[in-house]
Amino acid sequence: MLHAQVIGKDAETMLKEARALRSIDPEIIIKVPVTPQGIKAMKLIHEEGYRITATAILTPQQALMAVKAGAEFLAPYVNRLDNICGDGVAVAAEMAQIIDNYHLDAKVLGASFKNVQQVHQLALAGIHSVTIAPDVFDHLLVHPLTDSGVSGFVSDWETVYGEGTNVLDVL
Structure with missing residues (x-):
């Protein structure tokens, strides 16, 4: 709108x-x-x-x-x-x-x-x-524990499938 x-x-x-x-x-x-x-x-x-x-x-x-x-x-x-x-x-x-x-x-x-x-x-x-405003919008989305959780997902993934890989690499 x-x-x-x-x-x-x-x-x-x-x-x-x-x-x-x-x-x-x-x-x-x-x-x-x-x-x-x-x-x-x-x-x-x-x-x-x-x-x-x-x-x-x-x-x-x-x-x-x-x-x-x-x-x-x-x-x-x-x-x-x-x-x-x-x-x-x-x-x-x-x-x-x-x-x-x-x-x-x-x-x-x-x-x-x-x-x-x-x-x-x-x-x-x-x-x-x-x-x-964009800065308030960004603050609505950003949280350090979210970033930490995502880092954990990536770390777990890379432990199994190798560093630098993603879902597309294993499908």
């Missing part, structure tokens, strides 16, 4: 930007900030059948308003929330709870992470998806 941000200051400009972005790729998801003009734009953009990601969300109330205006994805900035109110994970989890409680047709797309622990906590809280 490709999400692209509109930056206009008024609803009509945001709608025009959404149309222009959509002309480049009909599958693009339009990112719209949760501001009074952004909410108006979401309604207009949604009426044209475009998919929307609401951005710059800092409260569950903003998330609810965005869903009601047509947003399919809600992108709370977890690390920014941590810096402002101290618990971005909890705020994002509340957004997911509201969606689930009221059976709303939307998903929380957690964004702005500084570490793997935030991603892990959101997964436990039932967040639907995340967008993460």
Whole structure:
């Protein structure tokens, strides 16, 4: 999925930007900030059948308003929330709870992470998806005990079949 941000200051400009972005790729998801003009734009953009990601969300109330205006994805900035109110994970989890409680047709797309622990906590809280930087992605996958285990597999293999061999060599 490709999400692209509109930056206009008024609803009509945001709608025009959404149309222009959509002309480049009909599958693009339009990112719209949760501001009074952004909410108006979401309604207009949604009426044209475009998919929307609401951005710059800092409260569950903003998330609810965005869903009601047509947003399919809600992108709370977890690390920014941590810096402002101290618990971005909890705020994002509340957004997911509201969606689930009221059976709303939307998903929380957690964004702005500084570490793997935030991603892990959101997964436990039932967040639907995340967008993460490459360094956080790498840290999700890398663990020294995994590397140690793989080294053990290779060592055991090479003890039986010879150093530098692999499965293709013995099939």
